[in-house]
Amino acid sequence: MKKYDVVIIGSGLGGLECALVLSKEGMNVCVVEKNRQIGGLFQSFVRKGTTIDSSIHYVGSLDKGEILYQYFSYFGIMDSINIERLNGNGYDHIHLGDDHYSLAMGHDNFVESLSARFPHEHHSIRRYCDAIRKVGELSSVEVLKTGIFSGNGMDYFTQSAIAEIESLISDKKLRDVLWGTSLLYAGIKEVTPFYLHAITNNSNIQGAYRFRGGSHQVASALAGEIIKNGGTIMTDSEVTRIAMEGDHLKGVVTSNDEMVESKYVISNLHPSSTLRMLDENNYIRNSYTERIIKSKSSYGLFCLYMVMKPNSYRYMNENHYIKGNSPGDDYALVSMQPPVRDRAFAEVVTIVAPMYYSEVERWSETTVGNRGEDYREFKEKRSQKLLNYVSASFPGLKESVEYMYSATPLTFRDYTSNPEGSAYGMQKNYKTPYSSLISPKSKVPNLLLTGQNLNVHGVVGVTITSMLTCSEILKGDYLAKKIGNML
Numbered sequence: 106m107k108k109y110d111v112v113i114i115g116s117g118l119g120g121l122e123c124a125l126v127l128s129k130e131g132m133n134v135c136v137v138e139k140n141r142q143i144g145g146l147f148q149s150f151v152r153k154g155t156t157i158d159s160s161i162h163y164v165g166s167l168d169k170g171e172i173l174y175q176y177f178s179y180f181g182i183m184d185s186i187n188i189e190r191l192n193g194n195g196y197d198h199i200h201l202g203d204d205h206y207s208l209a210m211g212h213d214n215f216v217e218s219l220s221a222r223f224p225h226e227h228h229s230i231r232r233y234c235d236a237i238r239k240v241g242e243l244s245s246v247e248v249l250k251t252g253i254f255s256g257n258g259m260d261y262f263t264q265s266a267i268a269e270i271e272s273l274i275s276d277k278k279l280r281d282v283l284w285g286t287s288l289l290y291a292g293i294k295e296v297t298p299f300y301l302h303a304i305t306n307n308s309n310i311q312g313a314y315r316f317r318g319g320s321h322q323v324a325s326a327l328a329g330e331i332i333k334n335g336g337t338i339m340t341d342s343e344v345t346r347i348a349m350e351g352d353h354l355k356g357v358v359t360s361n362d363e364m365v366e367s368k369y370v371i372s373n374l375h376p377s378s379t380l381r382m383l384d385e386n387n388y389i390r391n392s393y394t395e396r397i398i399k400s401k402s403s404y405g406l407f408c409l410y411m412v413m414k415p416n417s418y419r420y421m422n423e424n425h426y427i428k429g430n431s432p433g434d435d436y437a438l439v440s441m442q443p444p445v446r447d448r449a450f451a452e453v454v455t456i457v458a459p460m461y462y463s464e465v466e467r468w469s470e471t472t473v474g475n476r477g478e479d480y481r482e483f484k485e486k487r488s489q490k491l492l493n494y495v496s497a498s499f500p501g502l503k504e505s506v507e508y509m510y511s512a513t514p515l516t517f518r519d520y521t522s523n524p525e526g527s528a529y530g531m532q533k534n535y536k537t538p539y540s541s542l543i544s545p546k547s548k549v550p551n552l553l554l555t556g557q558n559l560n561v562h563g564v565v566g567v568t569i570t571s572m573l574t575c576s577e578i579l580k581g582d583y584l585a586k587k588i589g590n591m592l
Contacts, residue, residue, distance in 0.1 A: 117145025249589025252582025
């Protein structure tokens with residue numbers, strides 16, 4: 106029987122970050138992952154010799170001195186990942202019908218570039234930029250130095266994102282531009298808090314980057330540090346039970362009935378999945394479990410991965426969000442992976458669009474590779490529709506595609522264990538913020554939670570949450586100050 110200080114369920118970003126930090130502090134940790142490949146949404150896959158990113162297309166706050174750069178430097182992985190800064194004059198482009206707008210990096214550049222298109226809104230754009238920067242500063246390096254990971258942002262969690270935009274901006278077209286990247290945080294106008302909108306957009310303004318050679322580099326680099334610190338990573342090993350012995354946590358049991366004992370268990374899974382596998386106990390009420398299980402998830406994604414013909418389509422070092430003028434028009438993100446061979450031409454282009462679980466629910470009892478011909482036809486039809494829609498804005502794109510692959514919420518469900526294949530975990534609602542903000546510390550002593558479902562999703566949000574989880578074990582302001590003052 107194996108014994109560890111900490112067992113971590115799931116090797117997504119939050120789980121790996123917890124394992125690295127705790128192993129760095131001398132604890133004996135074990136990460137248990139049900140899949141053969143680690144990384145969660147940071148997984149890449151290979152088709153016909155080409156590496157394709159499954160989910161992570163770009164990340165923000167990676168300029169030197171910004172918060173994610175600080176964390177990745179503390180983790181010791183900055184020298185192990187190959188990143189490319191996006192176009193500073195337009196890292197994101199918003200297409201609204203026939204109109205096209207660029208979002209620039211750097212707060213002043215952001216204001217000036219949009220003001221050139223909306224000169225009558227110059228003062229309002231400045232106020233908007235100040236508002237999102239204020240939210241971003243709650244999680245800055247300077248805040249870390251004071252011994253906390255993030256300041257109190259509840260005022261922003263209780264504000265409607267779209268209402269705040271409308272209060273700052275008069276021009277309807279400009280409002281649509283600022284809402285144009287909402288796919289990044291599963292934005293829904295009726296419920297999304299301003300905090301989510303602000304921290305996501307501010308992070309990209311502070312330095313948006315892509316991964317050259319695949320986003321899996323992050324997971325591999327974190328895993329390398331964990332192993333270097335003496336930690337263990339078990340793959341192809343699914344946790345089926347979180348075991349209690351009386352009123353005490355004992356460890357986890359895997360699908361092959363192996364007991365892995367530990368003092369602490371950290372679950373990187375959706376809280377509902379965690380509660381379902383937890384032994385009966387006197388700490389958690391059935392009413393709480395039911396509330397978590399019934400909690401609403403953010404929408405899923407349909408991803409169309411296209412391997413391009415060699416030297417056929419120019420690489421674009423920016424992302425494009427496309428939305429038609431009519432309410433029923435599709436909404437899509439077009440993103441390219443930095444090419445590895447000839448940097449002038451695109452090698453992999455990914456189109457991402459929202460997809461609700463109800464669209465694929467009829468195949469919910471199936472598994473990857475065994476969903477049937479009607480599912481394949483469904484994906485092919487959706488792929489062609491999405492490609493045709495995007496090609497109207499990018500002439501020649503369709504003709505340059507050599508191979509296509511696709512993924513639906515079912516794919517994400519089976520690889521990440523998120524209910525209904527939600528891309529961003531539990532849906533955040535400004536009207537009921539406390540119902541979807543979950544503490545890393547559970548009611549069961551020594552059972553902790555981490556991951557995108559707890560507080561804020563996205564790479565920065567998950568990283569902050571994982572540090573909060575670790576601090577429940579390490580106690581006090583020690584960890585925050587250590588990370589904040591390291592450079």
